[in-house]
Amino acid sequence: MNGLPILTLITALPVVGALVAFLAGKHARTVALVTTLAGLVLTLLVWTQVPADGSIGLLERAAWAPSLGIEYHLGVDALGALMLVLSAIVTLMSVDAAHHVHRQPNVYFGLVLLLQAGLFGSFTALNFFHWFLFWELSLIPAFFLIKLWGGARRGPAATQFFVYTMAGSVALLLSFLAVFLSTGNMDFTELATMASSGQLEQLVTAHLGPVMMWLAVGVLAGFAVKVPLAPFHTWLPAAYSEAPSPVTMLLTGAMSKMGVYGLLRIAVPLFGHQIAQMRTPLLVLAVLTVVMGAWAAAAQKDLKRLFAYSSVNHLGYCLLGIFALAVPAAGAAQQTSQAAALNGVILQMFNHGVTAAAVFWFIAMLQQRSGGERGLNDFGGLRKPAPVFAGLMGIALFSSLGLPGLNGFVGEFLIFRGVFPLSWVAATVSILGLLVTAAVILTVIQRVFAGPVSEHWASFPDMHGGERLAMAPVIGLMLLLGILPQLIVNSMNPTVLNLLAHWRF
């Protein structure tokens, strides 16, 4: 990029946009739209610029506080770039969906943009200090967005969300301080190199005794809460259901990916060996996340809570893939399985982001048309008055169900392809999740869209031109990635190989 600091620009853009939005009053949404659109263009540019060999590129490096190991060090590989694109898409969708924010729109959209800055910052940072700042900073706008614009029980939900994530972060922070005390280094890439040669464990043990396992647990705890991994997920249903739906889109579409990304960028590279040692209990938890997430969704009567649990289920597949591949590679067949699982995990991250955001967008429309109703049994027969709405939401729901031809399938297929040879028990039990999710989603379609339409909803308005136009690219993306997943996978594969080559289990 001829020395243009594009990653810095990407992170700075929403910060500037947020400032302008704060000052823009009623026009804040327009400002946010322009900013997020520009952000999307920039991130797509980054996606085209990442090194083809799978290494980290677009590096920006400057001294910050060298004596403390703190450095301004940015860079992305295809994984980071994909997360940037996803964050940009989801934020754009969220801003698009939020055209009914009447109370202090300038603050609302300013906070949304700050949240995007937090996402961008954490997906590009390669230094722990820098990364941690953005990781924590993204919490604050999210907290306020739930707290100030949320539903009836928004206060407790926001607090629970904040405190939970903070608790995880503290564990993460303490672990990293120990790493720093032992190595004097906070750079992800350098620490990863040390870890893969075994030097990291030696240094930590020499300085602090045999605590490596505890450090791994601390780091995992931070990410386990964020993703989430059962049983650290209890903050999520409340937060997702109390947040205004456009904010839920951000939480599930983008913020949950910070956790999976953290596992791939930090936890596995540094603590791969420890994760491999804890593999069985971790796999049990991942399977629990998949299966119980789906089943808990089956018990919900509130659509937002239902899809919150469904998100837990879908991200469970990512965790399943990551933990299953944590075995010392023996032979080419196993490496292929690992590569399949990791490709699947990354694809699933992107696809879940787009699909879950779209589903919550549709729920936002449902709420907005029905005066706030969102119970599973509040509707019925909506397909009659709103056929386009039913059709498009149906596509999003079938994508969530994992129907081939839509984006959700390929990631799950690759994950199962990878996991089955590595742990056939985990794969076989997790397959229950696919069944239960299908039952849940078909029940939603049946209750909301089928059956006789009641008097009350006879004039339920269908999607108007603007909404169709806004949703069309999202639906198009689902179809496109369902048929041509290679658009992502073939660019991602070198990064996957590169990551796997440097991980030591």
Place this chain on the structure above:
Amino acid sequence: MLMQEELTAAFHPQNACIASYAARSLWLIPAVPMVAAGFIALLRQPKRALAAGLAIGSLSFSLFLSLIAFAHVVAGWMSSVAIRETVNFSWIQMGTARVELGWVLDPLSAVMMVMVSFVGLLIFIYSVGYMAQDENFTRFFCFLALFAGAMLGVVISNSLLLLFMCWELVGLTSYLLIGFWYQKPSAAAAAKKAFMTTRVGDVFFLLGMVWLFAETGTLLFYNGGTGSMEPLKLGALLSSPAGLGLTAAGAIGLLIFAGAAGKSGQLPLHVWLPDAMEGPTPVSALIHAATMVAAGVYLIARVYPLMQAGALAGGTTTSLTVVTWVGALTAVFAALIAVAQNDIKRILAYSTVSQLGYMMAGLGMGGVAVGMFHLITHAFFKALLFMGAGSVIHGCHEEQDVRHMGGLRTEMPVTFLTYAVGMLALCGFPLLFSGFWSKDGILEAAQHWSVAKGPFYLLVFGALLTAFYMMRQVSYVFFGQWRGHGHAHESPRVMTLPLAVLAFFAVTLSVIGTPAWPWFRAFLNNRAAEFSMAGFGEPGLMTLMLSSSAVVITGLVLGWFLYGNRSPKAEEADALERAVPLAWLWLRNKFYVDELYGVTVIAFYEWWARVADWLDRCVWGGIVAGVALLFRGWAQLNRLIDVHWVDGGFDKSCEEIASGGGLLARVQSGRVQSYLRVLALAVVLLAVILIWSSRG
């Protein structure tokens, strides 16, 4: 268009040379109806003629291409060349391995694609008449075209993954079409039941697929020696043990069969198919009789080398034995239920389940050609019967209960004649009808099966039942006195013409399957077919033909004796009910399988949903509450400190904390400042430790 570009980029050069034009353009066969479906979806509602025209036109084009491809394969066969042309391409890259897709032109896919597009086309035409009054006419044709595309995709796939993807799309369109009248709660429920039941099979199929992929490194069936259905990989599968005395080949075969059983309504996954009759009748004819439900049979035929792997000459394998027994049991089980049903379409639905059992058993005992021949003949005569039933329903003003019909042979002569042909073909009436030859092929295989004789007797008993229940149905509908409401009328030409065409084939398909000229079997097995009356001279064959004819005629006579020309009143007890009340009750209630699933599988599902929810609320929530209790203590401590050290703002929040409830959420004050303070504290702590440690 995109697909074509992809293709030229990723062509395997050796395939590009080998594959004929017919094989290379094979992808158009499913693609054109799918594109047509896309166009129809974007149409505004009133453009009925255009929608129907697009659907019919696109499928005609597919039929045309299928016939060209078929002719190509036949030409090869006539010059003794076994045609199997594949076009494979790389789809995605994972690690150093690739996921490949592709399509194949061989006798199996050629026969199937001609059948699907031809029967499909007739049903499309029939639908123009049947659905004429429906307000969602255009959407119906959109779904039909999408279905046809997906089904043809299943047929041409040379990759288990591509087949699975099209398979699921077929499932989706089946779901959409069963629930086409979505305002009827029963239709919506039936659609969901169909999707879920088949998905139970499909998740096993998925497991089998990823297992096969992991073991062989490819999901292509044929790929110049390295495909998963070719000897090299099959040998590897056989030498890989999978526990329980199975090889990997056996275990994968069984998992794939679970998928096939779901789609083809085999025991114990048959429950969805009768309910699927909630869909419009053309849908029942197309999807739930002729094509989609046969996809499971086709799948087993496609992966037959895998199912058969490891069998010694004349022997069988575990998977084929399972296929046989499941098929034979399903054949009798469903036929028994069909005896006691009163809905004209449900009788046919159970009959379909039963006939699919015959096909499976035929595959298991006699090989691909035996099972596939019954699939093809059944597709014609069962589509005919369903469309005839649709014509009857149409003529009787949407009445479906056979007890409220009667005497229709005079009111609906064309329907009656064609229906009679279909019925006799289904029963396997001797010599003239295709069903006789295809069913006898299966019985002959069963007679020679080395493992057990059980399936043979089951299938013979099934043949008796088939003749009986069909005679019962025909007597109710076409004979006796009219017992319905209003005046019955014959259907329009657009509906009766396809019936006549199908009736023609229900008879004439016999020609390619008699022992004198077993063309179909020879074609699928790449052997020469010679006309010779000596074919009848095989040991035991004449005896078998005579005895199976006797069985069929016995069934028909028994049916006529009990029901013919009697005009029983609707509220009157059935003739069988009076004779054997208890057995009747079990048959009438379909052996209570739905009820059994209600108290087992569905209860289990609901129970676990409650458990998961309870775990969340009570156990995990309880742990959180416990942690919150600790926090409360900490907050109390904080308060003491705050009283002395910090200003009042924080005090208030702590009092709220102290008075809060059990959950962490409620313990917390919601005051942003205190959490920001934690954050600030953490950052300061970090900085202090960093500075301290860097000095050290």
